[in-house]
Amino acid sequence: MERELKYIDIVEQPISMHPKKFALWLFMVTVVMIFAALTSAYIVRQSEGNWLEYDLPEIFWVTSGIVILSSVALQWSYYSAKRDNFLGLRMGMVATVLLGIAFLVGQWYSWVALVDRDVFFVGNPAGSFLYVFTGLHALHLISGVIFLIIVLISTFRLKVHSKSLNTMEMATTYWHFLGGLWLYLFMFLLLNH
Amino acid sequence: MATASVAHHDAAVHDHHDHEHHDNFITKYIFSTDHKMIGKQFLVTGIFWAIIGGFLSILFRLQLGFPDMNLEFLRPLLGGWIDETGKLDPTFYLALVTMHGTIMVFFVLTAGLSGTFSNFLIPLQIGARDMASGFMNMLSYWFFFLSSVIMFISLFIKTGPAGGGWVVYPPLSALEQAIPGSGLGMTLWLVAMTFFIASSLLGGINYITTVINLRTKGMSFSRLPLTIWAFFLTAVIGLLSFPVLFAAALLLVFDRSFGTSFYLSDIYVAGEALPNTGGSPVLYQHLFWFLGHPEVYIVLLPALGITSEVIATNARKPIFGYKAMIISMLGITILSFIVWAHHMFVSGMNPFLGSIFMFLTLIIAVPSAVKVFNYLTTLWRGNLIFTPAMLFSIGLVSFFISGGLTGIFLGNSAIDIQLHDTYFVVAHFHLVMGSASFFGLLAGVYHWFPKMFGRMMDARLGYVHFWLTFVGVYMVFFPMHYIGIAGFPRRYYSWTNFEFSNMYTDLNMFVSAAAIITFAAQFIFLFNFFYSMYRGRKATQNPWRSTTLEWTTPIEPGHGNWPGEIPTVYRWPYDYSKPGAAEDFIPQTVPLSQTPESNLPHEQELVKLELEIMKDEAEVLVANESKH
Numbered sequence: 001m002e003r004e005l006k007y008i009d010i011v012e013q014p015i016s017m018h019p020k021k022f023a024l025w026l027f028m029v030t031v032v033m034i035f036a037a038l039t040s041a042y043i044v045r046q047s048e049g050n051w052l053e054y055d056l057p058e059i060f061w062v063t064s065g066i067v068i069l070s071s072v073a074l075q076w077s078y079y080s081a082k083r084d085n086f087l088g089l090r091m092g093m094v095a096t097v098l099l100g101i102a103f104l105v106g107q108w109y110s111w112v113a114l115v116d117r118d119v120f121f122v123g124n125p126a127g128s129f130l131y132v133f134t135g136l137h138a139l140h141l142i143s144g145v146i147f148l149i150i151v152l153i154s155t156f157r158l159k160v161h162s163k164s165l166n167t168m169e170m171a172t173t174y175w176h177f178l179g180g181l182w183l184y185l186f187m188f189l190l191l192n193h
Numbered sequence: 194m195a196t197a198s199v200a201h202h203d204a205a206v207h208d209h210h211d212h213e214h215h216d217n218f219i220t221k222y223i224f225s226t227d228h229k230m231i232g233k234q235f236l237v238t239g240i241f242w243a244i245i246g247g248f249l250s251i252l253f254r255l256q257l258g259f260p261d262m263n264l265e266f267l268r269p270l271l272g273g274w275i276d277e278t279g280k281l282d283p284t285f286y287l288a289l290v291t292m293h294g295t296i297m298v299f300f301v302l303t304a305g306l307s308g309t310f311s312n313f314l315i316p317l318q319i320g321a322r323d324m325a326s327g328f329m330n331m332l333s334y335w336f337f338f339l340s341s342v343i344m345f346i347s348l349f350i351k352t353g354p355a356g357g358g359w360v361v362y363p364p365l366s367a368l369e370q371a372i373p374g375s376g377l378g379m380t381l382w383l384v385a386m387t388f389f390i391a392s393s394l395l396g397g398i399n400y401i402t403t404v405i406n407l408r409t410k411g412m413s414f415s416r417l418p419l420t421i422w423a424f425f426l427t428a429v430i431g432l433l434s435f436p437v438l439f440a441a442a443l444l445l446v447f448d449r450s451f452g453t454s455f456y457l458s459d460i461y462v463a464g465e466a467l468p469n470t471g472g473s474p475v476l477y478q479h480l481f482w483f484l485g486h487p488e489v490y491i492v493l494l495p496a497l498g499i500t501s502e503v504i505a506t507n508a509r510k511p512i513f514g515y516k517a518m519i520i521s522m523l524g525i526t527i528l529s530f531i532v533w534a535h536h537m538f539v540s541g542m543n544p545f546l547g548s549i550f551m552f553l554t555l556i557i558a559v560p561s562a563v564k565v566f567n568y569l570t571t572l573w574r575g576n577l578i579f580t581p582a583m584l585f586s587i588g589l590v591s592f593f594i595s596g597g598l599t600g601i602f603l604g605n606s607a608i609d610i611q612l613h614d615t616y617f618v619v620a621h622f623h624l625v626m627g628s629a630s631f632f633g634l635l636a637g638v639y640h641w642f643p644k645m646f647g648r649m650m651d652a653r654l655g656y657v658h659f660w661l662t663f664v665g666v667y668m669v670f671f672p673m674h675y676i677g678i679a680g681f682p683r684r685y686y687s688w689t690n691f692e693f694s695n696m697y698t699d700l701n702m703f704v705s706a707a708a709i710i711t712f713a714a715q716f717i718f719l720f721n722f723f724y725s726m727y728r729g730r731k732a733t734q735n736p737w738r739s740t741t742l743e744w745t746t747p748i749e750p751g752h753g754n755w756p757g758e759i760p761t762v763y764r765w766p767y768d769y770s771k772p773g774a775a776e777d778f779i780p781q782t783v784p785l786s787q788t789p790e791s792n793l794p795h796e797q798e799l800v801k802l803e804l805e806i807m808k809d810e811a812e813v814l815v816a817n818e819s820k821h
Contacts, residue, residue, distance in 0.1 A: 019325035019406045026398040026432060033436035037483065041440070041476055045455075050471045122452040124471045129455075132447070 024170050028177050031140060035181065038136070039188050042129050046192065052124035056189055057113035063106035064186050067179040070099035074148075078172045084162045086155070093152045096175065100145045103182075107138050133185050137178070144178045147171050224335075226327030227752055231334050232313030233645060236638070238341060239305020240719070243631075245345075246296035247712050253289045256281045258705020260689050260698075274353070283686045287356040288374045290684055292348065294359030295382070299389055300344070302492040302630045304337050307393075307431075310495055310637050311400045311424040313645065317743035318418050320409025320760060322753045325402040329395050336392035340385045347381035355382035358684060360485065363456035363477050367448045370462050379449070383442055390435045390442075397435075400428035409742070410810075411762035416781070418741050418766040419512060422519055423498020426526045427491050433530065434487040441480035448472070475540055482533035489626050490529045494522060496633020497564060497593075500586040502766075503640050504568055506739045507583035508575030509777050511767035514567040521560030528557050538606045539613050547606040554604035561597055565590060576770065576777070580737070581655025582640035588663045589632040595667075596625025599674065614684075617677025620670045628666045635662075635718070642722075643736050647749040648729030654721040658714055665711030672700045740780045741766050761810075763803060764796075 045051075077092020111131065114120075119127035151171045154160055160168045225231060252271075255262060263279035264271075274285040312330065316323055324330045347354040356374020357366035361382065369376045404417075404425045417425075444455040448469075456477045457469035505512040512518060534542060534550040568590045577583070599621040602608050612618065635658075642650045681694045688694045688701060735744040742762065746754050760782040768779040773791035784807070785792055786800045 017406060019402050022402045022406055023325060023329070023398050026401055027394075030394055030398075030432055030436045033433055034440050037437040037440035037480055038444075041444070041455075041480055044479060045473055045476050048473055050458075052471075121447075123454070125453070125455050125473075126471075128447070128453045132444070136443075 018166055021166065021170055021173070024174060028174070031177075031181070034136070035133075035185065038129070038132060039185070042133075042188075043192060045125055045129075050124070052119070052126040053193075054114075054117055054119050054127070056130075056193060057110040059106055059110045059113060060186055060189075063103050063110065064183060066099050066103045066106060067182050070096045070103065071176050071179045073099060074172055074175050078165075078168060081155075081160050081165060081168050082162050086158075086161075089160065090152070090155055093148065093155060097145060097148050097152060100141065100148065100175075104138055104141060104145075107134050110134060130189070133189070137182055137185060140181070141178050144171075144175050147174060224331060226323070226331045228312045228316050228324045228327070228330060229645070229750065229754075231330050232309050232311075234334050235304055235308030235312060235337070236645075238338065239301050239309060239634075240722070242296050242300040242305065242341065243715075244719075245348075246293050246301055247715065249289045249293040249296070251709060251712050252281070253286055253293070254705040254708045256286060256686070257688065258702045258708075260687055284356060284373050285353055286686045287358075287372065287684065288353045288378065291356050291358055291361075291374065292344075292354050295344070295355070297627065298359060298488065298492065299386070300341060302627070302634070303393065303431075303488070304389070306495050306630060306634045306637075307424065307427055307491065308334070308337065308396060309634075310420070310499060310641075311396065311428065313641065314420055314743065315400055315403050315424055316407070317644070317746065317750070317754060318421050318741050319404060319407065319412055320742050320755075320762065321403060321407035322755075322759070324399045325407060326399055330399050333392045333395035333399065336388045336395065340388035340392060343381050343385040343388065347378050347385070350377055350381070352376040352378055354378040360478075360481055361445070362481075363445060363448060363474050364460055367445060367457055368460070368462065368467075369449075383446055383449075386442055387439070390439050393431050393435050397428040397431040400424055401432065404428075409759045409762060415516075416762055416765045418498075419501035419515070419518055419522075420495075420498040422522055423494045423501070426522050427494045430487045430494070430526055430529060431491050434484040434491075437480055438484035441477060441484070444480075445477065475537070475542065478537050478540055479533070482536045483530070485536060486533040487529040489622075490525055492630045493626055493633075494525070496589060496630040496636075497522070499633045499637040499640070500568065500589050502741070503582045503586040503636050504571050504590075505767050505769060506640075506737050507578045507580055507586075508572050509578070509769045510571055510575040511769055511771075512567065513570040513573075514563070515765065515767060517563055518567055521563040524560035525557065528553065528560070532557065535604055535606075535609075538609045544606070551604060551606045555601065557604075558597070558601060561593070565594055565597070580639065581650070581652055581659055582636045584656070584659040584663075585632045585636035585639065588659065589629045589636065591663075592624045592629040592632065592666070596621055596623075596629065600625060611680065612677060614682050615677035616673040616681055616683055619683050620673035620677060623670045623673075624666070628670070632662075638722070640737065641743075642725065642729075643732030643748075644743055644746075644750075646726045646729070647732055648725050648727075649732050649736060650721050650725040650729060654717055658717045658721065661714035661717070662711055665707055665714060668707035669704055669711060672704050676700065738776075738778050740768055740778050742781055745780065745782055 073092050073095040077089050077096065080086075080088030080092055111134070114127065114130065119130070121128055121131045148171055151160065151167055154167065221227075222230065225234070252267070255264065264275050264281055265279040268275045271281075271285070274282045276282055312324070315321070344354075352373040354374060355361060355366070355378045356372050357379065361379070365371050366375050366379055369379075404421060408417075444453075447453040448456050452468075454469035454472040456474050457467065457472040458474075459470060460467045501512055501518060532550060532554045534546060535554045538547050538550075572587070599617065603612055603618060603621055639650055639655055642648070676694070676697050679693060679697065681688065681691075681697070688697060732748055734748055737744075742760060745760050747756065762781045763784040764779065764781055766781050768774070768781075768791075770777045771779060771791045774788060775790075779788060779791070785796050785803055786807075789797070789800075792800065
């Protein structure tokens with residue numbers, strides 16, 4: 001049965017993609033829709049007035065830098081995997097996981113900074129929205145970190161190499177997506193503030 | 194079926210039987226990853242919910258039709274919800290209409306319809322062994338099951354289930370002190386819906402992935418049965434709209450349980466001001482209806498797809514305007530996302546925005562009318578075979594027309610000022626979306642029952658069921674138009690307190706009586722369904738003489754659907770009554786090169802190409818064989 005499915009996949013379906021990768025893309029579409037709904041809700045609500053004005057925590061600049069760095073590290077790790085450079089692969093992965101955790105810690109401190117300037121989760125929706133954006137994004141990022149750790153473990157079992165890159169590619173795609181999503185949210189907040 | 198096994202090479206047969214699955218009860222019937230079993234699980238759960246949802250509607254119809262009736266006999270079931278005078282508790286009435294709506298829209302017509310037929314038919318009709326991810330598919334059902342359990346429990350708690358209407362608008366749904374139904378019942382509603390959304394998304398991701406990636410050889414998008422097109426587009430709509438409902442529900446959860454003010458502002462309850470400021474209830478309506486309107490098509494499109502298939506098969510004619518059908522479904526898919534605010538004409542939205550949404554809404558009439566015309570022209574001068582499935586499909590077309598026409602009135606923002614939130618709306622959507630989709634579901638069950646259980650349902654009981662239901666539905670919903678035009682609002686507990694509406698007492702009694710008869714008629718179906726499952730006449734391999742792939746499987750397909758290799762597809766699925774052909778149908782698996790007598794000129798040219806491909810394929814197979 002396996003063999004037949006592969007036969008169909010490879011020979012007869014020019015546009016076909018690895019089904020799990022495809023499913024991951026569809027999942028990312030749903031995440032996009034959640035944040036599209038929330039950010040458009042933000043705009044609609046903002047245009048109605050009674051909107052609390054406050055400065056965004058500066059630490060967002062730092063966390064944005066961290067998220068970009070983590071994507072670079074993961075991409076480097078992916079290229080290493082492609083060339084069967086296992087040391088580079090693992091080092092890149094470990095760096096990405098650490099940077100991912102650093103990002104989450106940074107996001108936590110952004111909440112601390114918000115509380116310091118008297119912007120609370122409960123209160124004017126201007127503040128509540130910021131907590132929802134960062135919190136929901138952080139939840140997704142945690143799922144990304146877990147995914148990365150799973151892949152990292154499988155690299156120690158030598159399951160990731162140039163001939164077996166599917167999970168690695170999926171982890172990379174998902175991680176870049178989450179980083180991009182954060183940059184979108186940050187830019188959105190900078191522009192609609 | 195000698196022709197069906199053209200691409201049937203023994204090479205693969207023994208390979209497949211090597212890992213035949215030996216399931217025990219739990220892996221076969223409960224935690225199954227087989228798409229056919231999961232489809233049946235969705236169907237049975239959907240039927241269970243349909244009985245509950247229908248029964249709730251009978252309860253509130255008793256109150257509306259017979260306001261003076263003593264409901265003491267329901268006390269064993271409803272307990273404290275019947276007060277000392279034997280009347281239904283008014284807050285429980287609100288819970289009844291809320292739960293009826295929620296159950297019917299989400300649990301019966303979304304999970305019960307899409308869940309059943311997308312799961313069951315997609316792999317069978319596109320020629321795949323199973324869904325792209327059997328595990329995710331199983332997860333999808335069990336999330337739905339969990340959601341069902343939570344929603345079911347909410348029916349029995351002390352404060353009653355959610356009572357703010359199935360749309361659960363804040364502030365009513367956000368404030369516990371507003372009505373009893375906004376307490377624990379509402380919390381359970383939100384939790385249940387969260388799991389439901391997860392279930393729908395898992396299912397939808399799987400359907401889309403499967404349709405795009407796992408089609409068999411030759412099954413191009415222009416050869417897909419219209420059922421698959423409908424399920425595919427339904428899944429796309431769900432994938433894009435359910436996350437938005439999730440976002441709306443999430444903010445509502447924060448408002449309810451954490452004290453935020455996304456939807457709440459400047460509210461006084463019992464003379465005391467609430468601390469919430471700065472929220473906007475209209476924001477919730479925008480978010481909700483961005484799902485809510487596409488949801489209408491999530492419910493309807495699968496039913497339309499099933500109808501296309503059933504009507505073409507039983508009219509023994511190719512579906513009229515195959516491409517036009519696809520284009521109109523695509524049109525409906527796109528339009529469904531840009532009309533949501535027609536549910537909000539009177540919400541205080543900018544009237545100019547209202548006229549834009551009115552314009553977009555009325556455009557939907559175009560693809561809908563194209564579909565209706567195509568159904569009618571397919572039926573026109575066909576060799577009609579009135580199986581129960583065919584009758585239910587024709588019934589769907591009837592409801593789609595009569596309910597669709599009133600949509601044109603409601604879509605008009607000026608007329609909507611009079612008609613909004615009246616029984617006119619209730620009549621409209623129960624015909625065009627509720628009954629039409631329900632008939633699509635029933636047509637699907639009657640038509641694919643032989644494939645699901647290897648036995649036929651009893652046709653005579655099917656006819657009785659159809660006529661009682663068809664006439665019953667019109668008797669229930671047609672009078673509601675008049676009550677609605679008179680201006681009577683939906684969700685009201687009683688008619689009799691208003692001068693303008695107490696003249697409709699007789700009409701309401703009539704509607705309630707018709708509703709009870711229609712509900713009772715569904716038990717004929719239930720008997721037929723469960724009886725035929727064990728005692729029905731044994732089905733033949735292709736009882737409806739249909740062209741699509743599912744009828745080339747064994748009568749009761751096992752794991753992997755086809756023993757041996759998956760058949761290749763050589764033609765579109767609607768070659769019925771082709772001039773020159775010996776039989777009045779040619780299955781999709783018959784190569785054009787085998788039917789020179791019925792090929793059209795352009796098909797004759799394709800024969801050469803087809804023969805070349807078949808030759809190449811044989812070489813690949815031989816090559817694989819030697820590797821093996």
